[in-house]
Amino acid sequence: MTVELGHFALVLALALSIVQAVVPLAGARLESTQLMRVGEPVAVAGFLLVAAAFATLVHGYVTSDFSILNVWENSHSAQPLLYKITGTWGNHEGSMLLWVQILTFFSALVAVFGRNLPPSLRANVLSVQGMVGTAFLLFILFTSNPFTRLVPAPFEGKDLNPLLQDIGLALHPPLLYLGYVGFSVAFSFAAAALIEGRIDAAWARWVRPWTLMAWAFLTGGIAMGSYWAYYELGWGGFWFWDPVENASLMPWLAGTALLHSAIVMEKRSALKIWTVLLAILTFSLSLVGTFLVRSGVLTSVHAFATDPTRGVFILAILMIFIGGSLALFALRASSLTAGGLFHPISREGSLVLNNLILSTCTATVLVGTLYPLLIEALTAEKISVGAPFFNLTFIPLAIPLLIAVPFGPQLAWKRGDLLAAAQRLFAAFAISAAVIIGVLFFVDRASTVAALGIGLGFWLIFGSLTDIVFKAGVGKASPGVVFSRLKGLPLSVFGTAVAHAGIGLTVIGLSCVTTMQVECITVMKPNDVVEAGGYTMRFREIAALKGPNFGEDRAVFDLTGPDGRRLGEIASSKRIYTARAMPTTEAGIRTFGFSQLYVSIGDATESGLVVHAWWKPQVTLIWWGAVVMMFGGFLSLCDRRLRVGVPTRRKAALQAAKG
């Protein structure tokens, strides 16, 4: 019965979302405050209804109600509770429901926290959010209904795909969707501005926090997905340039560009048209990503099930929203006035360079991702574009940007002094040069590429911190003054420095692991020894164990450190999940500092057990860097300036005090 209630709630949510799409828009056109106000309660109610629907589905999963087709297909009564819950979105239907849940969450946030927005802008934003919501609710109800019943109800479920039975499923999709779908707010603001034909610096101030929040979540979601693939798939790879990964990377790159161009618009009223276009493109790339992942046009772990009607439906949504918003842009963009002028060597100029490079990088990823689909459609030839393509295009294009990053914050608005900026960055440059030389001479197996990569990472970290050092006057003023200046600096200055330093950490991790990892494949019998990165593993035994819904053969190795100290054990196992009779490999991972020892076992043959071992130097820095970037984003988000409405409220308070 509860599931029918959930289904009913979802239909009601669709009705409300149509109201949300139509009424505030009409209100804004007719200048009727009453009609415009309808948007807010409706958005909140829509969110609550979708939440109710989502809760009934989670309830179905938790209670293992196999009379629901979706639960029967993706759950099993013996699964641990956490995987029963996360299994709710570990399938096509549930994951689309999560998508809509997060979309309505953002609409409700705009309704609640957007009280200081001009009424017509708020009405138009909510209306565009309502349109997106309507499209995806229709998609769920017509092609991907998670509430379908199954009669008669089977006794036992078919189990969740074992690869998804992991804590990663609890974190990766929600974080990723908070990012992906969060960009819908920037999109709605852009569409609303175009509908009104009016845009000003305040618009950028409202859009920036939403973009920043979505960007921070997307950063976390991508990093989490990468780490999950790294430890779960047992190949030890962290990024495969798989189309599905690219689908999340493209909105991230475009969103990063948007984040930076919105600063120029907020501070200098320049780049208005470009920022609006970028807001549209960022969410469009999120939609393209949803299409690529959910339509089944690609082979991947994310393509749960393929059903041609779904692909066509999402493609239609894609064309309506991307085509519609770009048409609106073409019609209205000329009415947006151009803003302030600036010299090429200036803060604005550096942000334009950032945008130029990021959007070019996005374009190369888009070409590499769509080219195989295009070729297949045109010639029926099946080709694949893999890592070599992206290594040859994306990396050389991104490196100039990484080198330029520390210069940006050092340049003044309007007209900057490149020489003065270079002088201030001299210390950071000297440190990186010393690091490059040190790595070349003192680290075994380090190639020139490794040394340059690590140097680039240090340049990014110290170059970014230079900004804070100079703004606080470290070394020039007394400690007390420095401290009070640090306290007075806006949080966004720290946010920028921290996020840029985060990129540096990731670059160091990437450089170390791609150039200096040690890999060996060997066949082992008990008491055989394999060595990687100075650590020695002695194969002890294989033990058969039993988990809640799987059986496993666990190979245990005794571990000895480079100094001969015993470090306990490291174990990798082969599991067979009973319900699906599906085997998986669980890698054995031990972390030492930022480096990891990674072991995964293959088949047991007559000559012994096949063992694949890696030493992965500084590998975790790749993800720590992303965590630091995310933290930088949130720091910036806490800046007073971005708390919408603070200035107006303070002004009102001042006036009240005077009066």
Added chain:
Amino acid sequence: MTRKQKRAIVIAAGMCFLALAAGLTLVALGQQTSYFYMPADVLANPVQAGERIRLGGLVEDGSVERIDGTTVRFSVTDGQHSIKVGYTGILPDLFREGQGVVAEGTFGADGTFVADSVLAKHDENYMPREVADRLKESGVWEGQEGGSDK
């Protein structure tokens, strides 16, 4: 320099960067893409030794033999023709005889295919899409390619 000249320089620099990106993309698309072949395609249009391709089909029943612990040989078949493949490393968990597989690598001078990566499905109902499409066309296999049995 007048403002116009400055703007022209900036635009020219931007264009140079875009041209560089376009050039890199074209070169990379020309060199770094790999075509998908079934065994019949290889016989119809031979692939040069050293050219990277992806070879797809079913793992032929009874063809899997272990040379030593880490090297495996098996045949990929499309029902009519088959091609021998050599691979060193750990095979995917769902690699089995009679199941779909995509091997990526190059042909050696002796005509065997040396794979550096082998992909099988990642779910027991799932068939690599390229393989599924072609096997359906030739009628060797009929089944759902989806992950669910609807």
